[in-house]
Amino acid sequence: MYLVAHVDTSICSETACKLCTQFCPETNTILYDNDKKTAFVAVDRCKACEICVSICDTMAKHHAIKMIMISDLENPFEMSKAGFNPAKWKELPETVVLEKVAK
Template sequence: MYAVAEVIDDLCVANKGCRLCIMYCPEANTIIFNKEKQVAEVVEERCKGCELCVVVCSAAKHNAITLVHR
């Protein structure tokens, strides 16, 4: 089992300009802005489960990313 980050679309405020998770993720091109859906999106195959995106999103009180176990 391993952990990956997952965005809860309804809580994500990327449509208001938030890019915190995208800025802080240490893995290149792993969280991207989905222009169609206007939310941040995790590229699961690239995610290392480090939880940094969860920490920054929670610190900003959005709570829009969780770690899920596969």
């Protein structure tokens, strides 16, 4: 198992800093949904470098991104399956963190 970045959409949607999307070295990995006003992660592209975590904690001070085991995420967004199509993002099931980790 391995860690991936996970954005807490309830915290992220209250801000519009978009800093994590600009500092991620991987392309189209932290995506931004203009409808839901939140960033989210394509887990199959994340290399777990934690730059976004440090940016969100120290530069933006929102503490919205955490590293989470891939097995603890339900319905994560995968670029290789969904492709890049913002119009269809709202049809996708919401990513959920399994309860044992959330607590």
